[in-house]
Amino acid sequence: MAWSRFRKKKDMPEGLWVKCRSCNQTLYTKELLANLQVCHHCGFHAHQSARERAITLVDPRSFIEMWDDLYTQDLLDFVDKEPYPEKIRKTATRSGLTEGAVAGTGTIDGKPVTICCLDFSFMGGSMGAVVGEKVTRAIELAADERIPAIVVSCSGGARMHEGMLSLMQMGKTSAAIARLNREKGLYLSVLANPTTGGVMASFAALGDVIFAEPGALIGFAGPRVIQETLRTELPEGFQTAEFLREKGFIDRIVLRKDLRAEIGKVIDFLWAYPEEQIERYAPPPPPPEEEGPEGDDGVGENAESLATTAADGEDATPAESDEKAE
Numbered sequence: 001m002a003w004s005r006f007r008k009k010k011d012m013p014e015g016l017w018v019k020c021r022s023c024n025q026t027l028y029t030k031e032l033l034a035n036l037q038v039c040h041h042c043g044f045h046a047h048q049s050a051r052e053r054a055i056t057l058v059d060p061r062s063f064i065e066m067w068d069d070l071y072t073q074d075l076l077d078f079v080d081k082e083p084y085p086e087k088i089r090k091t092a093t094r095s096g097l098t099e100g101a102v103a104g105t106g107t108i109d110g111k112p113v114t115i116c117c118l119d120f121s122f123m124g125g126s127m128g129a130v131v132g133e134k135v136t137r138a139i140e141l142a143a144d145e146r147i148p149a150i151v152v153s154c155s156g157g158a159r160m161h162e163g164m165l166s167l168m169q170m171g172k173t174s175a176a177i178a179r180l181n182r183e184k185g186l187y188l189s190v191l192a193n194p195t196t197g198g199v200m201a202s203f204a205a206l207g208d209v210i211f212a213e214p215g216a217l218i219g220f221a222g223p224r225v226i227q228e229t230l231r232t233e234l235p236e237g238f239q240t241a242e243f244l245r246e247k248g249f250i251d252r253i254v255l256r257k258d259l260r261a262e263i264g265k266v267i268d269f270l271w272a273y274p275e276e277q278i279e280r281y282a283p284p285p286p287p288p289e290e291e292g293p294e295g296d297d298g299v300g301e302n303a304e305s306l307a308t309t310a311a312d313g314e315d316a317t318p319a320e321s322d323e324k325a326e
C-alpha cells in the first residue's frame with residue numbers, strides 16, 4: 001500500500017525541520033544552521049544563538065571564549081512567577097548558556113578583535129549585571145590590548161529582575177566605551193533583531209561604526225507606547241534598521257553572511273596592528289581532514305563545527321518572549 005512508504009508523523013525525529021517565521025516555508029534545520037539561520041527562500045534573518053554568532057563571525061577556529069565563569073546573583077531576592085535564581089537555572093539548562101552573553105577574542109581576516117554577543121533566547125537577551133560585565137570586559141580588553149572591540153546586540157533591554165543593578169550597566173558599559181574612545185580605540189556595534197531598551201540606550205548606540213542586520217527592530221520604547229504618548233501616527237517602517245539608516249543613525253545594513261567581510265574591510269581601513277599582535281592571536285592551523293576546497297570563506301566550515309554544538313535552546317522571537325523591554 002502506497003501509504004506505507006510514508007513515515008508516520010510520530011516517527012519523525014524532532015527538530016529536523018522548522019518553519020520560517022516570515023514566509024512559512026519548511027526549512028531543514030541543518031541547512032539553516034549552515035546558512036547562519038537565514039531563510040534561503042525569503043532571506044529572513046532568524047535568531048542566532050550568541051555562541052553560534054561569535055564562532056561564525058570570526059575566522060574559523062579563532063574564537064576563544066572568556067569569562068564564562070561569571071554567574072548571576074539574586075541580590076534583590078526577586079520573585080515574579082517564580083524566584084529569579086530558579087528562572088535563571090531553567091533558562092541556562094534550556095539554552096546551554098550560563099548567561100545572556102558570550103564573549104572572548106577571535107580574529108577577522110587574521111586581525112585580532114574582542115567580541116561579545118548577546119543571546120535573545122536567554123531571558124530576551126536582557127542586560128543584567130553579568131551581561132553588562134561581559135560587554136565591559138570585552139571593551140576594556142580591547143583598550144588594554146590595542147585591538148578593536150565588536151559587540152553584537154540582540155536584546156529586549158534592561159533586566160527587570162535586577163532592577164537598579166541592571167540599569168547601572170548602561171552607565172558602566174558607556175564609561176568603558178568612553179575610555180576606549182579617549183584612548184583612540186575602535187568599537188564596532190552590530191545591531192541584530194531586536195535591539196531595544198537599555199541596551200539600545202547605551203553601548204549598542206555608541207559604536208564608531210554601527211552595522212545592522214536587514215529588517216532588525218531597533219529602538220528604545222515600543223512603537224505603541226510612542227504612538228500613545230505622542231498621539232500621532234508613526235511613519236511607515238518606523239524603528240526598522242532600514243528606516244534608521246535613512247535617518248543617518250546606522251552606517252550600514254549588512255547581510256549576516258557578509259558581516260565578517262564587511263567588518264574586516266572597516267578594520268582594515270581604520271586600524272593599524274603591530275605585527276606581533278597578529279601573530280599572538282593567530283588561530284591554530286586546521287587539522288588535515290578539515291581543509292576545505294579552495295575559495296572556501298570558512299562559513300561552511302564554521303557551520304560544520306557548529307553542527308555538534310547546535311543551539312539546543314529555544315528560538316525565541318520578540319513576539320513570543322515574555323521578557324520586558326525597559
Ligand SMILES: [Zn+2]
Nearest residue numbers: 020023039042
Ligand atoms: Zn523565509
